[in-house]
Amino acid sequence: MAPRRAAVLRDDDRSLREHLIATAERMIAATGATGLTVRAIARAAGVADGVLYNHFADKEELLAAALRAHVDTVRSGMDPLPAAGTGDLAANLRAYLDHGLALHRAILPAFTGLLGQPAVLARFADGDQGGDWRAELAAYLAAERDLGRLAPTADVDTAVALASGVCHEVVLSTMFPHAASPRVPTEAVVTAILHGIA
Structure with missing residues (x-):
């Protein structure tokens, strides 16, 4: 039996890890990374704080992945x-x-x-x-x-x-x-x- 999907992803094909990265990326793009906390990311993602640690070793790993996603998003919108x-x-x-x-x-x-x-x-x-x-x-x-x-x-x-x-x-x-x-x-x-x- 497949594990139940998180409630925030019921209508979304992404994994919870991808959802967390996308949420942190959106927050970085909107307001920058200064003062960005695990709690703020978890709330914006609609999950409990501890869920992040099921998918990332620490906050630094999540922020680095979100930063890479931000750069990739910017690059994808630019001319070749x-x-x-x-x-x-x-x-x-x-x-x-x-x-x-x-x-x-x-x-x-x-x-x-x-x-x-x-x-x-x-x-x-x-x-x-x-x-x-x-x-x-x-x-x-x-x-x-x-x-x-x-x-x-x-x-x-x-x-x-x-x-x-x-x-x-x-x-x-x-x-x-x-x-x-x-x-x-x-x-x-x-x-x-x-x-x-x-």
Whole structure:
């Protein structure tokens, strides 16, 4: 005889674990992760507090899974990135940079709410990193280099660090109330990466 489904899932195909992750993800997306408690997640999910520990080793595991789900949800709503060997190189790099900026704007607030919880961030980093924008940009640039559309000596890692740094600078500065927002036109960043600075 199959075990009875939880009352909150009677009309839902998800498992209780998936329901808990989705609930925590919704809460992170709506209000961030600062002060998010097991009790608040359980109440929002419609279950008793202790139920979470039947499906997760601890709160950190649940929050890391919810954070991964949040990133995946944001990524799924974004346009696909250009493939190597297609289109104009500068336009493609601009698309990657615009994608990175949009992604960082959408997900960094959730991460900043977890800065005081390094165990959650460590669990997130240890998990499946599929859909990592930095890795995708690095793979794209390496493929363009292999195709001969970038110089054979092109330093892909430094180009990725520059693009990522721009995303962090632009987005993080908006989180400080009196900080001046840097104005870094995407076109200028693309030119600096493609042509280097002498």
